[in-house]
Amino acid sequence: MKLIFGVIAFLITSIHAYADNDLGMPDTLKQGGYYVGKINPKDKVTFHGKRVKVSEDGYFVIGLGWKYKSQANIRVDHMAGGHTMYHIPVKEHDYDVEEISGLPSKYVAPPKAVQERIAKDAADVRRVRTIDSDLQNFRDDMIWPVKGRISGRFGNHRILNGEPRSPHTGLDIAPGQGALIVAPLGGKVTLVSDQYLTGNTMVIDHGHGISSVYAHMEKAIAKEGQMVAKGDPIGTVGMSGRATGPHLHWGMNWYGERLNAGIALGIE
Incomplete structure (x- = not known):
């Protein structure tokens, strides 16, 4: 039985x-x-x-x-x-090819003197992307960090000064120099750093491996370790690092995976 x-x-x-x-x-x-x-x-x-x-x-x-x-x-x-x-x-997503010209050669083919700094910058970002917090902000509906012209899309293959490079890992928004950037989701600021390629850069943890990245900022307003609510000011748009004009490079991650913020906003 x-x-x-x-x-x-x-x-x-x-x-x-x-x-x-x-x-x-x-x-x-x-x-x-x-x-x-x-x-x-x-x-x-x-x-x-x-x-x-x-x-x-x-x-x-x-x-x-x-x-x-x-x-x-x-x-x-x-x-x-x-x-x-x-x-x-x-x-499946169909990705386009983006050609960007006019970048200073030191950013397309960085000299050996700064390669150690670039490696450290990348390691700092990888470290905070591994954070596995219990925050629940990823469950909330996302808002735009800033509104403006979309100047670059996630996943597009990039040609910089005629040289093929890896696919674009974020969404570029160009509203003009000094435009206010707000947190699209609440969370904890885990990194504020002046990086060689991405300039003034910030990472915010939203919980369970979901994080967001803000690059080429003019300045950061939120501080490392600060808790921010959705809609709180976190920085202003600039063109620090490798950029040909003022814009926000906005990226999303799930641990080591690069994500497309445009999907959460319904534009992809």
Whole structure:
């Protein structure tokens, strides 16, 4: 009799091995997007073989790289036993090519004298992108950090002074020198730094690996270690670092993955 009940239990859990998307996510995801889901707080989420942080009330977030494959596979292990696999389609994005000319040669092919500084700058940003805080600001609706002409889009292949470079990792907004930048989501400022390539740079942690980057600022207003609310002033637009004109380079991350902020704002 115990064997029979065991087989029945196995069949019941197996029925739920492949399920429709009831996580609260869209039925189709996009390359470069981040998505918030909700489960039983006592269940566990695995994405690409790694455990995903779940809040006390069951919320979690995943992020997709700019060339993510065609399907996101999310596994939920249930406290009561068994697991559910969610297979959510991912829409490909067509990326353009951007040609940028007029950059000082020292920024396109930096001299050896500054390469050590560039390496340290990059390491500082990588370090704060690994922060895995319990903040819940990633669940909020995002607002624009500043409004203006979109001068560069996420994922586009870049040619700088005629030399091919890696894809663009953010959204460039050009409202004019000195325009006020506000926090699109609340969080904690984890880095304020004058960097060689990105100039006056700031990183804000929004929780569960979601962070945002603000580069080429004229000046920072928020301080490192400060908690900011959505809409709080954090800096002003400038052209510090490698830039041909005043603009904000705005990036989003999920740990090591670069994300497209435009998706959260509905423009991509």
